[in-house]
Amino acid sequence: MIIILAGGKSTRMGKEKPVLKIAGKEMLLWVYASASRVDETIVALSKNTPKTRELCLREGIPFMETPGKGYVEDVQWLLNEFGPFISSSSDIPFVKPSDFYAVKKAFNGKTSLTGVLPIQKVPKDLKPLVYRGYAIVGLNAVGFEGEGFFELENPLLALNVNTPEDLKLAERIARLVRKVIFGWEDLTTGR
Numbered sequence: 001m002i003i004i005l006a007g008g009k010s011t012r013m014g015k016e017k018p019v020l021k022i023a024g025k026e027m028l029l030w031v032y033a034s035a036s037r038v039d040e041t042i043v044a045l046s047k048n049t050p051k052t053r054e055l056c057l058r059e060g061i062p063f064m065e066t067p068g069k070g071y072v073e074d075v076q077w078l079l080n081e082f083g084p085f086i087s088s089s090s091d092i093p094f095v096k097p098s099d100f101y102a103v104k105k106a107f108n109g110k111t112s113l114t115g116v117l118p119i120q121k122v123p124k125d126l127k128p129l130v131y132r133g134y135a136i137v138g139l140n141a142v143g144f145e146g147e148g149f150f151e152l153e154n155p156l157l158a159l160n161v162n163t164p165e166d167l168k169l170a171e172r173i174a175r176l177v178r179k180v181i182f183g184w185e186d187l188t189t190g191r
Helices: 027-035 050-059 071-082 097-106 164-182
Strands: 002-005 041-045 063-065 085-089 112-118 134-142 147-151
Touching: 002 027, 002 071, 027 041, 027 050, 027 085, 027 097, 041 050, 050 063, 071 085, 071 134, 085 097, 097 112, 097 134, 097 147, 134 147
Parallel strands: 002 041, 002 085, 041 063, 112 147
Antiparallel strands: 085 134, 112 134
16 A cells, blocks of 8 residues: 555645645645556645645545644554555655555565655755665655665655745656656646
8 A cells, every 4th residue: 555645734835745836736736646647545644735635635636634744743643544554745746656565565565665766866945854875765665574675766856845945846857757757748838
């Protein structure tokens, strides 16, 4: 099972991030399109994200509500409710089905995996959270025992859209890579 985490307060952005549009498409829909090609996928909401709830209802996307107490508390609650799962944040719009497949293949259902990129793979304009020479990305596996890193290959996973500047960068990238990576038409030109 894949759970897309979309219940945060979005304090740095100042708006509900999952419903913000990148190249005409809500960010949550970018992530859901990739995840749902790999496994059963639901969206974890909270009282902090009423517009995201409306989007899920409108698009027919399965969702459930967490207590909304904080990231760690909500992930623990989800683990207790659903057992081990793959988690994705709703603000990594360039996650691909192959990224989900890679984590799914590596996950043994017990040991949690934190998705990372070697810092050398991070595009120079991005400023991700770095720990021990790795960029931490929003794609993980959540289990009951221990924790390890899992190296991913997609350099665009380093773009976690947290600020208006990140959103502008994602918009520029989306127009360049959407058709190449995802095969989606450019909504502005119809090509």
